[in-house]
Amino acid sequence: MTTRKPRIVVVGGGFGGLYFVRALRKANVDMILIDRRNFHLFQPLLYQVATASLSAGDIASALRGILRHQDNVTVWLGEVVDIDTTARTVVLADGNTTRYDTLVVATGAAHAYFGHPEWERDAPGLKTIEDALEIRRRFLLAFEAAEREPDRDVRRALTTFVIVGGGPTGVELAGAMAEVAFQSLPRDFRSIDTRMARIILLEGTDRVLPSFPPDLSLKAKQQLETLGVEVRTGAFVTNVENHAVLVGNERIPASNTFWGAGVEASPLGRNLGVPLDDAGRVIVEHDCSIQGHPEVFVIGDLARVPFRNDIVPGVAPGAMQMGRHAARMVTNDLQGKPREPFHYHDKGLLATIGRARAVSDAGWAKFSGFPAWLAWAFIHILYLIGFRNRILVMLQWAWAWFTRQRGIRLITEEWAVRAEREHTVPNRDPPRPTPTI
Amino acid sequence: MTTRKPRIVVVGGGFGGLYFVRALRKANVDMILIDRRNFHLFQPLLYQVATASLSAGDIASALRGILRHQDNVTVWLGEVVDIDTTARTVVLADGNTTRYDTLVVATGAAHAYFGHPEWERDAPGLKTIEDALEIRRRFLLAFEAAEREPDRDVRRALTTFVIVGGGPTGVELAGAMAEVAFQSLPRDFRSIDTRMARIILLEGTDRVLPSFPPDLSLKAKQQLETLGVEVRTGAFVTNVENHAVLVGNERIPASNTFWGAGVEASPLGRNLGVPLDDAGRVIVEHDCSIQGHPEVFVIGDLARVPFRNDIVPGVAPGAMQMGRHAARMVTNDLQGKPREPFHYHDKGLLATIGRARAVSDAGWAKFSGFPAWLAWAFIHILYLIGFRNRILVMLQWAWAWFTRQRGIRLITEEWAVRAEREHTVPNRDPPRPTPTI
Numbered sequence: 001m002t003t004r005k006p007r008i009v010v011v012g013g014g015f016g017g018l019y020f021v022r023a024l025r026k027a028n029v030d031m032i033l034i035d036r037r038n039f040h041l042f043q044p045l046l047y048q049v050a051t052a053s054l055s056a057g058d059i060a061s062a063l064r065g066i067l068r069h070q071d072n073v074t075v076w077l078g079e080v081v082d083i084d085t086t087a088r089t090v091v092l093a094d095g096n097t098t099r100y101d102t103l104v105v106a107t108g109a110a111h112a113y114f115g116h117p118e119w120e121r122d123a124p125g126l127k128t129i130e131d132a133l134e135i136r137r138r139f140l141l142a143f144e145a146a147e148r149e150p151d152r153d154v155r156r157a158l159t160t161f162v163i164v165g166g167g168p169t170g171v172e173l174a175g176a177m178a179e180v181a182f183q184s185l186p187r188d189f190r191s192i193d194t195r196m197a198r199i200i201l202l203e204g205t206d207r208v209l210p211s212f213p214p215d216l217s218l219k220a221k222q223q224l225e226t227l228g229v230e231v232r233t234g235a236f237v238t239n240v241e242n243h244a245v246l247v248g249n250e251r252i253p254a255s256n257t258f259w260g261a262g263v264e265a266s267p268l269g270r271n272l273g274v275p276l277d278d279a280g281r282v283i284v285e286h287d288c289s290i291q292g293h294p295e296v297f298v299i300g301d302l303a304r305v306p307f308r309n310d311i312v313p314g315v316a317p318g319a320m321q322m323g324r325h326a327a328r329m330v331t332n333d334l335q336g337k338p339r340e341p342f343h344y345h346d347k348g349l350l351a352t353i354g355r356a357r358a359v360s361d362a363g364w365a366k367f368s369g370f371p372a373w374l375a376w377a378f379i380h381i382l383y384l385i386g387f388r389n390r391i392l393v394m395l396q397w398a399w400a401w402f403t404r405q406r407g408i409r410l411i412t413e414e415w416a417v418r419a420e421r422e423h424t425v426p427n428r429d430p431p432r433p434t435p436t437i
Numbered sequence: 438m439t440t441r442k443p444r445i446v447v448v449g450g451g452f453g454g455l456y457f458v459r460a461l462r463k464a465n466v467d468m469i470l471i472d473r474r475n476f477h478l479f480q481p482l483l484y485q486v487a488t489a490s491l492s493a494g495d496i497a498s499a500l501r502g503i504l505r506h507q508d509n510v511t512v513w514l515g516e517v518v519d520i521d522t523t524a525r526t527v528v529l530a531d532g533n534t535t536r537y538d539t540l541v542v543a544t545g546a547a548h549a550y551f552g553h554p555e556w557e558r559d560a561p562g563l564k565t566i567e568d569a570l571e572i573r574r575r576f577l578l579a580f581e582a583a584e585r586e587p588d589r590d591v592r593r594a595l596t597t598f599v600i601v602g603g604g605p606t607g608v609e610l611a612g613a614m615a616e617v618a619f620q621s622l623p624r625d626f627r628s629i630d631t632r633m634a635r636i637i638l639l640e641g642t643d644r645v646l647p648s649f650p651p652d653l654s655l656k657a658k659q660q661l662e663t664l665g666v667e668v669r670t671g672a673f674v675t676n677v678e679n680h681a682v683l684v685g686n687e688r689i690p691a692s693n694t695f696w697g698a699g700v701e702a703s704p705l706g707r708n709l710g711v712p713l714d715d716a717g718r719v720i721v722e723h724d725c726s727i728q729g730h731p732e733v734f735v736i737g738d739l740a741r742v743p744f745r746n747d748i749v750p751g752v753a754p755g756a757m758q759m760g761r762h763a764a765r766m767v768t769n770d771l772q773g774k775p776r777e778p779f780h781y782h783d784k785g786l787l788a789t790i791g792r793a794r795a796v797s798d799a800g801w802a803k804f805s806g807f808p809a810w811l812a813w814a815f816i817h818i819l820y821l822i823g824f825r826n827r828i829l830v831m832l833q834w835a836w837a838w839f840t841r842q843r844g845i846r847l848i849t850e851e852w853a854v855r856a857e858r859e860h861t862v863p864n865r866d867p868p869r870p871t872p873t874i
């Protein structure tokens with residue numbers, strides 16, 4: 001009788017899940033990687049899709065393609081909706097249930113709308129490819145509408161863009177939008193001067209990039225202002241409307257708001273029966289497993305791991321390291337070795353602010369300006385998955401560098417919406433992955 | 438008193454409209470180019486977006502960007518819904534009206550569902566970027582669903598793809614889908630063998646590529662069959678259902694059907710008050726203007742222009758040539774010269790059938806196989822607009838050539854649909870280009 005291989009179910013193909021799976025590429029295990037999407041997304045460059053620099057395909061790779069030659073893993077496209085840690089099963093949205101010996105939950109986090117989920121309609125966040133394409137659509141559409149708008153105030157609101165949240169996402173988005181409006185677009189319009197657009201970055205605390213050292217926050221603010229971004233700190237959003245944002249009692253007429261604030265961990269953490277923090281992160285043990293269930297690991301943005309006087313930040317290196325650590329613990333178990341605590345190696349912080357500007361805190365040294373930007377570009381190309389993607393992204397950066405243009409200025413919308421409007425498609429059903437014949 | 442410049446309104450930024458506008462780049466006129474989309478689309482490569490080889494951004498360029506330095510043209514994003522040839526005005530969907538001295542209508546054509554528009558839901562065509570992304574989504578999703586489907590018959594239907602229409606669109610789509618299923622994907626799945634998929638091409642007449650010489654039709658059929666496509670001629674579709682296609686009384690279980698048959702000209706032709714042919718094309722005068730209105734030109738796929746014993750085919754060179762001809766007639770008018778008849782220069786026909794296979798009828802010679810494919814690749818790169826796009830497309834073709842992989846295997850869907858499912862966005866309005874404050 002042969003011993004059954006341990007069955008490991010991994011939920012989520014982001015940095016945490018993917019690095020876990022790849023770390024076990026030579027292990028004698030059976031892995032199932034389940035993700036709602038069929039691709040791994042390189043989220044750090046998502047803002048460049050939202051600002052028309054890159055195509056979605058440049059920063060995403062099919063998970064099956066990445067793991068094609070790793071025979072100990074099967075990829076499933078599916079959504080895990082429940083976990084039973086007693087029965088050791090996960091339940092999928094289609095009703096199917098699958099058993100595990102070891103479970104890795106790596107479903108990440110999204111933005112939080114401070115208890116106002118209804119704001120999302122008028123202030124989309126930036127977590128998925130669809131989010132990025134929607135932000136691109138609204139951003140570009142605003143200039144198109146302004147070009148033909150006779151009313152001065154409406155035109156003003158159309159070309160006022162508010163970005164909520166002064167963390168890396170908000171800073172990168174604001175910097176890139178300023179470049180598009182002030183450098184790429186001016187020659188393209190006849191009635192409006194896109195240099196009159198307003199890009200307003202709102203941050204609730206007293207400085208942008210609050211997780212960075214104060215002097216780099218100041219540098220970032222200066223670099224943003226050089227690009228033409230209006231940076232407002234200590235600014236709490238009290239409401240988001242169709243064509244305005246309220247900051248305290250002040251009303252900013254702005255037809256487009258984009259959201260990059262707050263953290264709300266994946267709801268799947270609630271199904272584990274262990275304590276969560278205020279943002280819904282799972283409070284894990286030293287080895288990234290959960291209390292009472294050494295066979296369940298929680299890694300990446302969904303895990304709350306103490307680090308110095310704070311916690312491990314929700315950045316890609318944290319997720320990768322936890323993924324590799326959990327893989328090592330699985331190997332330890334197989335070899336009868338004891339578990340070890342996870343130690344976060346702080347690789348520093350990096351945020352880019354437009355063409356050739358960035359701020360970087362590498363721990364042993366702080367950079368800003370061009371050296372920081374070079375480091376940023378190098379690291380992002382290095383961690384981007386796939387040779388093809390690396391070449392394409394480098395090429396497009398080079399092109400954008402020399403021309404100051406943006407290559408992917410497409411306003412697209414939903415197929416069903418267009419199809420219905422143009423050809424009156426009746427009675428449209430959602431496409432059905434599992435048919436009944 | 439200075440003479441007012443002639444005001445030329447051009448409706449549609451496809452090959453016809455764009456080549457018209459560019460031909461008049463030095464003319465002393467005021468042009469307004471109106472398009473529903475903000476980009477020019479290189480439609481001949483759209484099937485490569487649908488089959489995961491290229492990104493949408495690789496074959497589309499912002500019209501404003503293309504015409505940035507041409508100061509005699511203004512680009513409007515808008516939809517023309519009516520034309521008043523007596524008052525010389527066009528009416529936009531937003532209610533605005535604009536006057537013209539000369540009008541160029543170049544709004545093209547779509548597929549025709551033989552009087553069954555309800556088939557579109559289950560058999561999307563391939564005319565827009567959204568169409569291509571929807572086809573890509575359904576095509577890739579079918580394999581994902583099959584991988585986890587226990588029922589053999591359902592699995593069989595999921596991996597049976599029917600393409601209706603044996604013209605260039607259908608032939609190119611079928612060839613590319615066969616390559617993906619039989620060459621790119623097999624290593625990526627664990628439960629299914631994607632080489633067992635069926636790609637069925639249905640053509641109503643007695644041969645594929647009916648506009649080509651019969652011997653090239655035969656070559657095309659042989660090349661398709663070598664790739665694994667089932668080619669069925671004389672096959673009339675009598676119904677398209679959710680998971681089946683009916684050919685006569687035969688029922689083919691297939692969860693995905695794609696449409697590339699028939700021609701239905703843009704409905705705007707009906708607003709001109711002149712005779713149309715059965716496909717809704719406008720019957721134009723020898724100079725591409727319409728009867729009784731020498732100041733109105735109809736060009737491209739919307740125009741019916743006699744050629745030899747047939748009409749000018751609905752291909753890019755026809756539209757480009759008519760665009761340039763109409764521009765020359767405008768110049769003639771300005772210089773007091775008489776109008777001239779349009780002469781179509783037949784550059785031949787080309788259709789590609791997968792990697793390194795194609796058929797070509799250049800008039801003076803017929804090619805098939807690799808020489809035809811080389812000609813095809815060269816011509817498509819040559820006419821693709823934008824240096825950036827040319828480099829990116831060539832690079833991705835080279836990558837696909839050597840790896841036989843497809844780079845853009847993303848299953849994406851509508852932002853609003855995803856947002857609603859994941860975060861319960863309430864009461865979603867369509868985004869509004871023109872706000873009221």
